Amino acid sequence: xxxxxxxxxxxxxxxxxxxxxxxxxxxxxxxxxxxxxxxxxxxxxxxxxxxxxxxxxxxxxxxxxxxxxxxxxxxxxxxxxxxxxxxxxxxxxxxxxxxxxxxx
Amino acid sequence: xxxxxxxxxxxxxxxxxxxxxxxxxxxxxxxxxxxxxxxxxxxxxxxxxxxxxxxxxxxxxxxxxxxxxxxxxxxxxxxxxxxxxxxxxxxxxxxxxxxxxxxxxxxxxxxxxxxxxxxxxxxxxxxxxxxxxxxxxxxxxxxxxxxxxxxxxxxxxxxxxxxxxxxxxxxxxxxxxxxxxxxxxxxxxxxxxxxxxxxxxxxxxxxxxxxxxxxxxxxxxxxxxxxxxxxxxxxxxxxxxxxxxxxxxxxxxxxxxxxxxxxxxxxxxxxxxxxxxxxxxxxxxxxxxxxxxxxxxxxxxxxxxxxxxxxxxxxxxxxxxxxxxxxxxxxxxxxxxxxxxxxxxxxxxxxxxxxxxxxxxxxxxxxxxxxxxxxxxxxxxxxxxxxxxxxxxxxxxxxxxxxxxxxxxxxxxxxxxxxxxxxxxxxxxxxxxxxxxxxxxxxxxxxxxxxxxxxxxxxxxxxxxxxxxxx
Numbered sequence: 001x002x003x004x005x006x007x008x009x010x011x012x013x014x015x016x017x018x019x020x021x022x023x024x025x026x027x028x029x030x031x032x033x034x035x036x037x038x039x040x041x042x043x044x045x046x047x048x049x050x051x052x053x054x055x056x057x058x059x060x061x062x063x064x065x066x067x068x069x070x071x072x073x074x075x076x077x078x079x080x081x082x083x084x085x086x087x088x089x090x091x092x093x094x095x096x097x098x099x100x101x102x103x104x
Numbered sequence: 105x106x107x108x109x110x111x112x113x114x115x116x117x118x119x120x121x122x123x124x125x126x127x128x129x130x131x132x133x134x135x136x137x138x139x140x141x142x143x144x145x146x147x148x149x150x151x152x153x154x155x156x157x158x159x160x161x162x163x164x165x166x167x168x169x170x171x172x173x174x175x176x177x178x179x180x181x182x183x184x185x186x187x188x189x190x191x192x193x194x195x196x197x198x199x200x201x202x203x204x205x206x207x208x209x210x211x212x213x214x215x216x217x218x219x220x221x222x223x224x225x226x227x228x229x230x231x232x233x234x235x236x237x238x239x240x241x242x243x244x245x246x247x248x249x250x251x252x253x254x255x256x257x258x259x260x261x262x263x264x265x266x267x268x269x270x271x272x273x274x275x276x277x278x279x280x281x282x283x284x285x286x287x288x289x290x291x292x293x294x295x296x297x298x299x300x301x302x303x304x305x306x307x308x309x310x311x312x313x314x315x316x317x318x319x320x321x322x323x324x325x326x327x328x329x330x331x332x333x334x335x336x337x338x339x340x341x342x343x344x345x346x347x348x349x350x351x352x353x354x355x356x357x358x359x360x361x362x363x364x365x366x367x368x369x370x371x372x373x374x375x376x377x378x379x380x381x382x383x384x385x386x387x388x389x390x391x392x393x394x395x396x397x398x399x400x401x402x403x404x405x406x407x408x409x410x411x412x413x414x415x416x417x418x419x420x421x422x423x424x425x426x427x428x429x430x431x432x433x434x435x436x437x438x439x440x441x442x443x444x445x446x447x448x449x450x451x452x453x454x455x456x457x458x459x460x461x462x463x464x465x466x467x468x469x470x471x472x473x474x475x476x477x478x479x480x481x482x483x484x485x486x487x488x489x490x491x492x493x494x495x496x497x498x499x500x501x502x503x504x505x506x507x508x509x510x511x512x513x514x515x516x517x518x519x520x521x522x523x524x525x526x527x528x529x530x531x532x533x534x535x536x537x538x539x540x541x542x543x544x545x546x547x548x549x550x551x552x553x554x555x556x557x558x559x560x561x562x563x564x565x566x567x568x569x570x571x572x573x574x575x
Contacts, residue, residue, distance in 0.1 A: 001236065001361050002246060003255040005277055006154055025250075027152055029140075032250040041235055041341065047488045047517075051341050053235040055485075055523075057242035058145055059138050060223045060371065062518040063485065073518065073554055078185070080140045 002035045015085040024081050031057060031064040031076035039089055049093035065090060108132045108181070110432060111200055111213035113188060113374060116144020117168065117418050118410025119219030120175035121425035126217075127178040129433055129443065134181040134211055136188050136202055138553075142172050144221055145241065146418045149248035161248065161273055164313075164418070171422060183209065189551035189559070191216065191378060197405050201563040203555060208562035215405050215432045218375055219425070222368035222411035225390070226523050227262065227473045230336040230481050232364070233488075236343025240365035244270045253279045256360030259346065261335065263288035264367045264468040268317040275324045283357055284321065285332040285348060287366065287471040300463035307460040329355060335472060337362060366470040370412050373522055376548040378406060384541035387465045388415055389474060390526060391545055397451075399428035407432065420457035426450035477531065484524040486517020491531060498535045505529060505546045518554060521546045 012023045017039060024033045031054045034042055041051030043065060054064035057077045064076040067088035076087075110126045112119045115137035127133040141151045147168030155161050186204035197214040224239045231237065240260060246252040253274065259282050260267055267284070274281055297304050297311075304311050321328070329350040338345040347356045369390035372382060381394040381402035392414045399407045407428040410421040430447035433439045477483060479492035489512050497511035505528050508514055514528060515521030521528075525545050533540040551560070 001254070001256060002243075002252045005247070005251040005253050027149070027154075028250050032246055032252055035246065036250070036252055045486075045488060047486075050233065050488070051235050052233065052485075053238065055237075055242060056224060056239050057245040058223065060519065060522045061485065062522075065518060071556075078138055078140070080185075 001038060004036060013081055013083055015081050015083070015087055017087045018089055026081075028081050029057075029077050030066060030068060030074070030079045030081055030085070030087055033081055034066070034076065034087070034089070041089075041091060043089055044091045044093055046093075105199070105210050105212055106134070106181070107212045108134045109213070109436065110134075110215045110217060110429075111136070111211055112217045112219060113137075113200075114144065114219035114221055114410070114412065115139065115142045115175075115182075115184065116146060116219060116221045116410060116421065117171050118221070118412070118421035118425045119144070119217070120171050121422040122217045122219060122407075122409060122429050123180045123182075124175045124178040125426055125429040125446075126432065127180045129429070129438060131432075131436070131438070133179075134183065134213075136183045136186045136200065136204075136211075138186060138188065140185045142175060142182075142184070143168055145245060147172065148245050149250075153249045154251035155248060160276060162269070165248075167418070187553040187555060187559075188374075189553045189555050190563075191374070191550075193378060193403055193405060195405075203559045203563075208559055210563050215407065215435065216378075217425075217428060217432075218378075218401075218406060218408045218412055219410045219421075220371045220374050220408075220412040222415060223371040223522070225366050225369050225470055225473050226527060227364050227366050227470075228477055228481050228483055228491075228527055229472055230478060231338055231343070233482050233485055234337050234339050234343045235341070236339065236360060237337050237362045237364065240267055240270055240363035241368070243361075243363050244273070247273065247277075253277055254281075254361050254363065255279075257282050257358055258361045258363065259283040259285055259357055259359050260363050260365070261285040261287065261332070261346075262365040262367075262472070264365055265314065265317070265464065266368070267365045268314070268321055270363075270365075271324070271326065272317050272320045275320065275326075281324075281326045282359070284326055284328045285335075285346075285350070286328060286330050287332045288468055289471060290331055291467065293467065296463065296466055300466070303459040303463045306456055310460060333471065333475070366473045367468060368411065368415055369526065370414060371522075372412070372545075373520070373548055373552065375401065375406075375408055375412070376545065377550055377552055378403060380406060380408070382545065384539075385414065387462055389470055390415075391529070397427075398431040399424055400431065416454075416457050416461055420454055423450040423454040423457065427454060473527075474530065476534065477527065483527045483531070484512075484514040484517065484521075486519050486523070487513040487515075489514040489524075494528065494531050495535055498532065503532070503536060503538075504543060505532060508532060509546060515546055520548065520552070 042053040055061040109131040112135040188202040334349040375393040409424040
């Protein structure tokens, strides 16, 4: 869906996406790294589990939400990557985790 | 608590100029922005991105360099990457709470300058929530900040100057665009130009740039579908096909990425939360905060400038900032001959830019975003509320956005209504045959950003913290 126009510079940066090492560069946002590496789906909604990807890249749509270093629901389009950053996609559908009303 | 004369929200051309002008006039200034660096959206990446020393994105992108330089050399407390979540105002100014780099901050101010910029007009249609459908401006931001370009089968849908500019930038970068789907209703450009002849003549440079972009797109050989409507994105888990009507004929395209753009609207989330008065703009088909000719909102200590006040473009933004800061200086009894001269000059250039805008608005009106939304199309992306649920809410007695929200959860998700507000107002106006200005928009509540309870607790006043429980 997206590809890099320029080769990554020699000063690459390494982050973790769902436990796998991913190369990127200083100045990339978390959302850009996920899009450049076609992590699919970017996320799933908590309401129906529908797949989504970022829409606005400017902090408005909240469709870029990811877990960063253990804190969930961060806007990936506003966060710059840092060396060793641990990024987790939020692709678990809430309904499958939550006990159903009948079981309570 | 830190205290400043002027707190600026937003580090785009308007915010940077306002902060620099106020600081250079001797006022104490702080600037807060949620993005990691200066430039706003229009000059995103100009400070440290891949095109910071390149002319590949065009001459207009380079116009941001002196604005950033002036801003960076002024004495300003800057907070980038900040999550601003609350502002309270009173008759002497107010107080803002935000977290930045893990620190909880509170700043009190005498004057607030909101330079929150524009957002792309949300364009709902069947299948617009599928991965593979994205705002065109979002793709342009990926280019500016990371040098990412669309790949695979790509189409651009919508209309407006940004669509043409991005088509030209991608073509220059050697990216193949599969098709342009133009949603602008057919208009006679020459007749429209004659109708706005004064504005056109006063802004010859912009008109020539526009003609150049149109010509470049035409010569690029990209297939152009004109008069596009009835768009439907199809796909199981992601976009694979787009069906649409062009000049009354049904057509379809196999696609991986659809970039959508029907212009930009002011991002009014903050000004709404502040309780500023907003009015409907017919020509821009959106709500804009009420401001007087100096940028002052309905709150006398709150100024709203740049595209956050109304869409006037990047060239008008610095002028609107100079006007507001000159007015603040006279509010604070700091006006002098220089500030009065700056004011006169800025008012003049703002007037020139404002004259041009009605021509652009008439040339590139939104189409998909203002047509009746089909029942099954999702309007609230967060809570996945379809248009049918809102229509049912109206039948059940919801007459305003607040009731529609309570009835359906529309606007209650993480984006807090940023993406659906305009569509909800449009739908309610249509369904109840009321004027959209009377329907109004959501009330926006703090916190403006998802924050932790620790953030909230840490921002409390010390006097509030040591309460009687300590005994």
